[in-house]
Amino acid sequence: MPELFAYTDGACSGNPGPGGWGALLIARDGDTVVKERELKGGAPDTTNNQMELMAAISALEALERPSTLTLVTDSSYVMDGLTKWIFGWKKNGWKTAAKKPVKNVELWKQLDAANQRHDVTWEWVKGHAGHPENERADELARAGMEPFKKKK
Numbered sequence: 001m002p003e004l005f006a007y008t009d010g011a012c013s014g015n016p017g018p019g020g021w022g023a024l025l026i027a028r029d030g031d032t033v034v035k036e037r038e039l040k041g042g043a044p045d046t047t048n049n050q051m052e053l054m055a056a057i058s059a060l061e062a063l064e065r066p067s068t069l070t071l072v073t074d075s076s077y078v079m080d081g082l083t084k085w086i087f088g089w090k091k092n093g094w095k096t097a098a099k100k101p102v103k104n105v106e107l108w109k110q111l112d113a114a115n116q117r118h119d120v121t122w123e124w125v126k127g128h129a130g131h132p133e134n135e136r137a138d139e140l141a142r143a144g145m146e147p148f149k150k151k152k
Helices: 048-061 076-091 105-116 132-148
Strands: 003-012 017-029 032-046 068-073 119-124
Touching: 003 048, 003 132, 017 048, 017 132, 032 048, 032 132, 048 068, 048 076, 048 105, 048 132, 076 105, 076 119
Parallel strands: 003 068, 068 119
Antiparallel strands: 003 017, 017 032
16 A cells, blocks of 8 residues: 655745745655656745645645555645644634644644544645645745736
C-alpha cells in the first residue's frame, strides 16, 4: 500500500494582498512515486496565513475517502494551530487565551473538519531551504496567486 504525502504552501504579494496556495499530493511506494497531483488557487485580497490554511484545507478536501497521510507544511501557524492551540480555542468558544476571537476562525473550522476525516501526521519543514517538495508547493502557490496580481 503506497504512503500518501501532502506538501502545502501559501504565498502573498503584500500582506494583505493578492495571494495563492499550492498543494502537492504524492503517493509513494518506498522511493518510487506512484501517483502525483498538483492543486493551486488564490484570492485577490487575502493574507499569507489564510493562504497557508487554504493549502492544507484543499489538500485534505481533495482526498475522496478517509486516508492516512503525512501533511508537510512550512507554516508554524498552521502546524501549531492544529496540533496545539485549537483544543483551547474550541474549549473557549473559539476565543484565544487572551479572550479575543480567533483570527480566520471559519478557515480553522474548515481545516479542523477536513483533518478529522483523515489520520494525519503533521510535519513542519523550514521554508525556502531547498526541500524539493516544499519548493514545488511554493511554486504552485505563486502560480495560484498570479491571476490576482495587478498587472503593471
